Amino acid sequence: MNSTSIEHVDVLILGAGISGIGAAYYLQKMQPGKSFAILEARNEIGGTWDLFRYPGIRSDSDLHTFSYEFKAWENEKAIASADAIMSYLRETVAENGIGKAIRFGHKVISAAWSSEDARWLVQVERLDTGKHLTMTCGWFFCASGYYRYDEGYTPEFPGRERFTGQIVHPQQWPEDLDYRGKRVVIIGSGATAVTLVPAMAETAGHVTMLQRSPTYIVPVPSEDRIANTLPKLIGRDRAYAVTRQKNIAKQRLIWRFCQQYPRAARRLIRHLNAKQLPTGYPVDEHFRPAYNPWDQRLCAVPDADMFKAIRDGRASVVTDQIETFTERGIRLQSGRELEADIIVTATGLNLLAFGGISLSVDGVAVNVAEKVAFKGFLLSDVPNFVYMFGYTNSSWTLKVGLVCEHFCRLLAHMDAHGHSICYPQLPGPMETRPLLEVTSGYVKRAAGQFPHQGSVGPWRTNMEYRIDHKMLREGPVDDDHLRFATSPRADKREPALIA
Numbered sequence: 001m002n003s004t005s006i007e008h009v010d011v012l013i014l015g016a017g018i019s020g021i022g023a024a025y026y027l028q029k030m031q032p033g034k035s036f037a038i039l040e041a042r043n044e045i046g047g048t049w050d051l052f053r054y055p056g057i058r059s060d061s062d063l064h065t066f067s068y069e070f071k072a073w074e075n076e077k078a079i080a081s082a083d084a085i086m087s088y089l090r091e092t093v094a095e096n097g098i099g100k101a102i103r104f105g106h107k108v109i110s111a112a113w114s115s116e117d118a119r120w121l122v123q124v125e126r127l128d129t130g131k132h133l134t135m136t137c138g139w140f141f142c143a144s145g146y147y148r149y150d151e152g153y154t155p156e157f158p159g160r161e162r163f164t165g166q167i168v169h170p171q172q173w174p175e176d177l178d179y180r181g182k183r184v185v186i187i188g189s190g191a192t193a194v195t196l197v198p199a200m201a202e203t204a205g206h207v208t209m210l211q212r213s214p215t216y217i218v219p220v221p222s223e224d225r226i227a228n229t230l231p232k233l234i235g236r237d238r239a240y241a242v243t244r245q246k247n248i249a250k251q252r253l254i255w256r257f258c259q260q261y262p263r264a265a266r267r268l269i270r271h272l273n274a275k276q277l278p279t280g281y282p283v284d285e286h287f288r289p290a291y292n293p294w295d296q297r298l299c300a301v302p303d304a305d306m307f308k309a310i311r312d313g314r315a316s317v318v319t320d321q322i323e324t325f326t327e328r329g330i331r332l333q334s335g336r337e338l339e340a341d342i343i344v345t346a347t348g349l350n351l352l353a354f355g356g357i358s359l360s361v362d363g364v365a366v367n368v369a370e371k372v373a374f375k376g377f378l379l380s381d382v383p384n385f386v387y388m389f390g391y392t393n394s395s396w397t398l399k400v401g402l403v404c405e406h407f408c409r410l411l412a413h414m415d416a417h418g419h420s421i422c423y424p425q426l427p428g429p430m431e432t433r434p435l436l437e438v439t440s441g442y443v444k445r446a447a448g449q450f451p452h453q454g455s456v457g458p459w460r461t462n463m464e465y466r467i468d469h470k471m472l473r474e475g476p477v478d479d480d481h482l483r484f485a486t487s488p489r490a491d492k493r494e495p496a497l498i499a
């Protein structure tokens with residue numbers, strides 16, 4: 001192999017979703033001297049927001065915290081459709097000239113670190129030609145999201161093959177699915193199901209949400225009156241900054257309230273639900289989960305749209321277990337049968353850590369589950385590797401800005417001291433726990449694939465913006481647990497490893 005044909009960049013970003021685009025923005029702004037490229041398996045930016053095409057697809061976070069700190073969210077809807085989010089991301093890419101760095105149809109297969117060369121050797125498959133290519137980079141920035149793109153999760157349903165209607169998974173929504181006037185059963189009770197119910201109920205004959213157990217569902221206004229009024233008074237950018245701070249504080253307050261006063265939080269949510277439902281509705285049967293609020297992600301419904309569909313008789317909720325699919329629908333354990341023309345399996349995601357790539361360090365395969373997260377973005381004993389995993393209890397993107405800024409400061413620190421290698425090292429044996437602490441089924445199923453977190457200090461992964469702000473934005477980049485080194489070959493452009 002001819003080493004001169006191998007392209008090298010200082011930072012290689014995997015993924016052109018909201019995290020990867022954010023990483024590119026911060027690198028350009030804070031480290032303009034560093035070369036970078038973004039490898040994206042798909043042929044479009046946006047990740048999640050381009051992949052999902054089911055009716056009604058929208059955020060459940062407010063966009064004043066879900067959008068980037070550096071670019072104001074100007075749409076009057078605070079809970080936004082995937083289309084609006086995609087327009088915002090396209091604008092971000094165009095305004096900052098990020099498009100030229102993105103290589104579409106490039107799927108990363110593996111990354112092998114060499115300490116001798118202070119580089120990652122990255123194997124990539126071109127999905128258009130099937131050819132493989134190799135790149136090298138000083139840092140690998142993994143912004144792969146957290147789930148499989150090729151298929152969602154569907155449990156084994158007995159009798160599935162008997163059903164004569166259509167079965168659809170929201171992750172592979174058929175573009176031409178015509179559900180006008182049809183009887184639809186949506187299996188699931190998560191964010192996707194509660195989005196689909198009111199959207200499909202607009203034209204379907206009837207929509208039934210079939211859940212095994214209830215989820216917390218909270219009505220939220222789709223528009224933020226303060227956000228929409230302030231720009232006229234104090235200008236766009238200041239208004240955006242104020243709204244963002246307001247919403248960060250609000251998210252934190254709600255989260256804290258739920259953690260500290262779970263019984264009061266349960267009562268409050270029940271009260272909000274009952275207010276939206278017809279008199280005599282069995283609220284507890286369908287809207288009272290067995291767990292406490294925020295033990296799993298809360299589902300937001302903008303302007304109580306799902307409750308409105310129930311009130312209008314266009315949708316209903318059934319809480320029961322599936323015994324079997326039948327020719328005409330689903331038979332439940334209670335003996336009841338739900339007839340359907342279309343069954344939507346809104347049964348979740350298949351989680352996948354680090355885009356499914358295989359990692360190795362100096363020839364030894366990395367078992368990700370044995371690694372411990374440091375400051376929520378580095379992995380123990382894995383050099384020059386950053387991963388992006390946002391908040392699950394507030395807007396994901398809030399963490400993107402903090403991590404990217406901290407990473408850019410780390411690069412500056414290393415340059416100033418002549419270092420080319422950096423990795424965190426555990427101070428000794430430490431009690432660990434799973435990185436993802438929410439108790440949802442799909443998270444539990446995948447726990448073994450993801451790294452762990454420690455119990456103290458920077459080894460603990462925070463789910464609180466305020467704490468991360470202190471550590472990542474205000475705190476030093478150097479740390480007793482970070483090891484820095486310099487490779488004698490680090491500044492040579494020729495990757496000696498493969499020459």
Ligand SMILES: Cc1cc2nc3c(=O)[nH]c(=O)nc-3n(C[C@H](O)[C@H](O)[C@H](O)COP(=O)(O)OP(=O)(O)OC[C@H]3O[C@@H](n4cnc5c(N)ncnc54)[C@H](O)[C@@H]3O)c2cc1C
Binds near residue numbers: 017
């Ligand atoms: C339906 C849905 C709604 C959501 N709503 C919200 C919300 O309202 N608020 C919130 O905070 N969070 C929400 N989330 C979580 C959401 O995924 C994140 O907030 C955010 O979009 C993640 O962005 P990301 O760029 O990190 O990952 P993704 O959007 O998943 O993008 C990852 C990108 O990496 C690419 N990639 C992956 N592996 C490889 C590989 N091996 N090689 C090359 N490219 C690869 C993918 O093709 C993709 O483009 C939602 C998730 C879903 C599924």
